[in-house]
Amino acid sequence: MSTPVKLAVIYYSATGTVATIAKEIAEAAEKAGAEVRLRKAAELAPQAAIDSNAAWAANAAATADISVVTPDDMEWADAVIFGSPTRFGNVASQLKQFIDTLGGLWAQGKLADKVYSGFTSTATAHGGQESTLLALYNSVHHFGGIVVAPGYTDPAKFADGNPYGTSHVDAQGNNPVDDTTLNAARVQAERVVKIASGLKVGLAAA
Numbered sequence: 545m546s547t548p549v550k551l552a553v554i555y556y557s558a559t560g561t562v563a564t565i566a567k568e569i570a571e572a573a574e575k576a577g578a579e580v581r582l583r584k585a586a587e588l589a590p591q592a593a594i595d596s597n598a599a600w601a602a603n604a605a606a607t608a609d610i611s612v613v614t615p616d617d618m619e620w621a622d623a624v625i626f627g628s629p630t631r632f633g634n635v636a637s638q639l640k641q642f643i644d645t646l647g648g649l650w651a652q653g654k655l656a657d658k659v660y661s662g663f664t665s666t667a668t669a670h671g672g673q674e675s676t677l678l679a680l681y682n683s684v685h686h687f688g689g690i691v692v693a694p695g696y697t698d699p700a701k702f703a704d705g706n707p708y709g710t711s712h713v714d715a716q717g718n719n720p721v722d723d724t725t726l727n728a729a730r731v732q733a734e735r736v737v738k739i740a741s742g743l744k745v746g747l748a749a750a
Contacts, residue, residue: 549740551578552617555627556585556638560603561665561714562627564721565729569625569663569710572733577741581620583613585638599717613642615649623659623692623740625732626680630664633672634679643683656688657747659740661732663710673711692739694732704728 553570557563563584570582584607587594594600618624628639635643649655662680666673681691695707703724704710710732712725 547744549578549737549744550581550620550622551737551740552581552583552613552621552624553627554583554585554613554617554624554639554642555663556629556636557603557607557627558589558629558636559597559599559714559717560606561712561717561721562629562663563603563607565663565665565710565712565725566627568721568726568729569627569733572730573625573737576734576737578623578737581617582610583617584610585636585642586612588638588641615646618646619649619654621658622744623661623736624689625661625663625736627663628676628680630666630672630676633675635676646687650687653688657743658687658689659692659736659743660684660687660689661692661694661709661736663729663732665712665714667714667716669713671713673706673713674708677706677708677711690739690743692736694728694735697735698731700724700727700731 551573553566555562555566570580574580594604628636662677664673664676684691693708694701710728712721
């Protein structure tokens, strides 16, 4: 690939599960040949709420060096992988707030014809993982984007069990991200880079 795919991995994470998956996706995408920007959504919760939860405060400190996402990251990217914990079966408000700032780029058609994918985490099994990803993809349809879900395209996905995107059950922090989730994240990253690369070459030729 003469011109690498530019991939933005954009996520929100409170206690660190989604952040761990995001880092794995970013690293796997780089190994697959992509140029990657790892970005986090701005925090909207008050500091008192963060300080009241040890895991939340620890993750905030551990990810302090990761840049906050801006619309420029969306315009730059050929492909975007969004990550969000589930909030009542939906996208976390922090990530949704960023998406809601993209009206200007959308109106200019600058969000169209890009590859998009998503990943998530819940506290409980069947706790809204698929509905969160489907809700996330609603925005992609409005962008004119191309959803590239992992599907069941690799044996790792039969272990992970979610064709919509990588997902993890953290059991209120009692189940750290494991090899099943990490393998699924790598499969997703590699698939997004592969499809985005083919699309980029095809569009350039057209």
